[in-house]
Amino acid sequence: MPSDDSSIHWVEEPDLGLSGRMCLPMFAQGLTTTLRHLRRAISGHPVTVSYPDEEPEIANPRIYRGVHRLNRDAEGRVKCVACFLCATACPAHCIDIVAAPSPWPDREKYPQSFTIDELRCIYCGMCEEACPVDAIELTSLYNLTGRNREEMHFDKEKLLSVHDATKDGEPCRTLRPADPGGDP
Amino acid sequence: MTEALVKVAFAIGGLMTAAAYLVLLERRMAAWFQDRIGPNRVGIPLTRIRLWGLGQPLADGGKFILKEEYTPAHVDRTMYVLAPISILTAALAVFAVIPFGGALPSLDVGGLGWEHPVPLVVAPGADIGLVYVFALNSIAVYGVILGGWASNNKYSLLGGLRSSAQLIAYELPLGLAILGVVLASGSLNLDAIILSQASTGTWLAFSQPLGFVIFVVAAFAEAARLPFDLPECEQELIGGYHTEYSGIKLLLFLVAEFLHMITAAFLIVILFLGGWHLWGLTGATAETNWLTALLRTAVLLGKTLLVILFFMWVRWSWPRFRFDQLMAFAWKLLLPLGLAHFLVIAVLDQIRTYVLAPRLGETLSAWLLVIPGVGVCIAAWIVVGLTGPRDSTRPRRPGSAARGVSTA
Numbered sequence: 001m002p003s004d005d006s007s008i009h010w011v012e013e014p015d016l017g018l019s020g021r022m023c024l025p026m027f028a029q030g031l032t033t034t035l036r037h038l039r040r041a042i043s044g045h046p047v048t049v050s051y052p053d054e055e056p057e058i059a060n061p062r063i064y065r066g067v068h069r070l071n072r073d074a075e076g077r078v079k080c081v082a083c084f085l086c087a088t089a090c091p092a093h094c095i096d097i098v099a100a101p102s103p104w105p106d107r108e109k110y111p112q113s114f115t116i117d118e119l120r121c122i123y124c125g126m127c128e129e130a131c132p133v134d135a136i137e138l139t140s141l142y143n144l145t146g147r148n149r150e151e152m153h154f155d156k157e158k159l160l161s162v163h164d165a166t167k168d169g170e171p172c173r174t175l176r177p178a179d180p181g182g183d184p
Numbered sequence: 185m186t187e188a189l190v191k192v193a194f195a196i197g198g199l200m201t202a203a204a205y206l207v208l209l210e211r212r213m214a215a216w217f218q219d220r221i222g223p224n225r226v227g228i229p230l231t232r233i234r235l236w237g238l239g240q241p242l243a244d245g246g247k248f249i250l251k252e253e254y255t256p257a258h259v260d261r262t263m264y265v266l267a268p269i270s271i272l273t274a275a276l277a278v279f280a281v282i283p284f285g286g287a288l289p290s291l292d293v294g295g296l297g298w299e300h301p302v303p304l305v306v307a308p309g310a311d312i313g314l315v316y317v318f319a320l321n322s323i324a325v326y327g328v329i330l331g332g333w334a335s336n337n338k339y340s341l342l343g344g345l346r347s348s349a350q351l352i353a354y355e356l357p358l359g360l361a362i363l364g365v366v367l368a369s370g371s372l373n374l375d376a377i378i379l380s381q382a383s384t385g386t387w388l389a390f391s392q393p394l395g396f397v398i399f400v401v402a403a404f405a406e407a408a409r410l411p412f413d414l415p416e417c418e419q420e421l422i423g424g425y426h427t428e429y430s431g432i433k434l435l436l437f438l439v440a441e442f443l444h445m446i447t448a449a450f451l452i453v454i455l456f457l458g459g460w461h462l463w464g465l466t467g468a469t470a471e472t473n474w475l476t477a478l479l480r481t482a483v484l485l486g487k488t489l490l491v492i493l494f495f496m497w498v499r500w501s502w503p504r505f506r507f508d509q510l511m512a513f514a515w516k517l518l519l520p521l522g523l524a525h526f527l528v529i530a531v532l533d534q535i536r537t538y539v540l541a542p543r544l545g546e547t548l549s550a551w552l553l554v555i556p557g558v559g560v561c562i563a564a565w566i567v568v569g570l571t572g573p574r575d576s577t578r579p580r581r582p583g584s585a586a587r588g589v590s591t592a
Contacts, residue, residue, distance in 0.1 A: 022569035030501035034217045038497075041216035048220045 253431030263334035271327025285481030343424025347415030360522030378459030
């Protein structure tokens with residue numbers, strides 16, 4: 001690209017101005033900025049925490065991207081309709097769904113098995129955005145560990161149990177009008 | 185002989201410990217300035233006692249010693265080993281003439297003790313103390329250049345080259361600032377310089393503020409601290425002259441760097457901030473009793489610690505200079521200012537010696553000199569502000585004429 005191309009936006013350094021040329025104002029500005037942060041950290045409000053001793057506070061769990069869960073509907077059934085949108089959206093290809101005809105009258109299909117490889121997942125949240133029925137969501141659980149690779153393949157039961165464990169603290173994120181069992 | 189050996193043991197042991205704990209302090213300060221917590225875990229091994237991280241320096245030292253000490257195949261082995269040794273030796277040897285306080289009075293406890301007052305300097309009465317300090321500070325350049333050259337690595341060599349240019353450039357303003365101190369106190373002996381400030385109670389930072397500013401700036405550059413850490417700037421040179429070093433040799437370089445900072449802090453305190461003197465607390469003559477002797481050491485070390493804290497504070501406050509800015513700053517700004525300041529101080533000192541002192545006494549005339557000293561500093565500040573570069577020197581958009589620069 002030539003240097004005079006019209007699509008290049010040239011940012012020119014601003015002039016120093018009198019305060020810049022007198023040095024001292026800038027000098028004091030730098031010192032006061034760092035002093036402000038020093039005061040904040042010493043008075044006990046650093047940004048970081050001593051992790052294993054102290055759990056970090058997640059400011060907004062509704063937008064945090066941690067371990068996945070599969071939501072249940074009002075009757076306790078899995079909400080997922082096995083449409084594969086999440087698996088298609090997934091950039092890491094970590095979602096594996098086996099669909100089967102639904103035993104319930106309100107939908108055609110349901111996931112016979114639904115497995116997420118939590119080690120492959122990059123926690124981007126695309127599956128959550130793609131889901132048309134708000135079945136898959138990312139929770140604010142961040143300290144995910146396992147003893148082997150197999151343990152980190154979360155199947156349908158495990159993902160539903162994550163929902164059971166987190167549903168009180170984190171209600172379903174997308175608040176659609178209540179759907180009385182009709183077509184989604 | 186015994187006395188000197190004991191002093192050497194105390195000085196080296198104290199300095200090494202101080203350097204280790206200053207590394208911890210620097211890391212904590214860095215963390216605080218960045219809203220972090222910093223190393224606070226290492227305490228007593230195999231227990232859960234943490235001691236606010238005070239075990240960290242020991243752990244760091246152990247790590248450096250136990251790490252693989254890898255010597256790359258392409259280096260010049262002799263020089264490669266010599267570089268860290270020479271830089272640390274020079275950095276430690278400086279402390280032979282630096283006073284750590286006043287003098288301890290004589291002591292006699294059941295036949296043990298000493299008859300004469302013991303000055304708290306390894307080599308007391310060194311009349312060329314200041315020259316010695318600067319001679320050894322210059323030797324530090326050898327360590328840096330040798331390290332960069334022997335590593336046979338372009339980043340290391342660049343770091344070494346930058347370092348040599350920087351250290352040589354900033355030695356000039358440093359020396360010019362010191363000339364004013366030497367004129368005012370009439371001695372190169374560091375003890376005598378402190379005494380002359382204590383006897384009038386006028387620290388030289390008051391009567392020669394411009395010299396103080398020049399010295400502090402140049403001392404930052406000599407110690408290669410931010411914003412003048414061009415020799416090693418991690419972001420550009422991956423560490424500069426010690427890129428190829430590992431293990432204990434790297435540790436020697438790092439300790440030497442901290443010792444340079446400690447030396448610079450000591451010199452700032454001794455030359456300009458009155459050394460061990462504090463009004464109404466430490467006395468003003470060479471004679472001491474135990475109380476004032478201990479107070480003097482505490483005051484001197486306290487002042488030095490404050491200066492070191494300032495060094496660490498500055499580190500996170502300003503961005504690094506570009507290399508051409510660094511050179512321009514030394515040669516175009518500090519050097520002329522230093523020369524002008526030296527001239528003014530020489531004239532003022534003559535006026536003080538021959539006109540003011542016989543009529544008004546030493547103390548009053550010394551305080552009177554504060555007025556022209558501050559005046560010179562403010563005048564220099566205004567001149568620098570008005571004549572400084574009006575616009576930046578960055579390359580501009582092609583075709584657009586640089587503002588403020590004649591294109592004819």
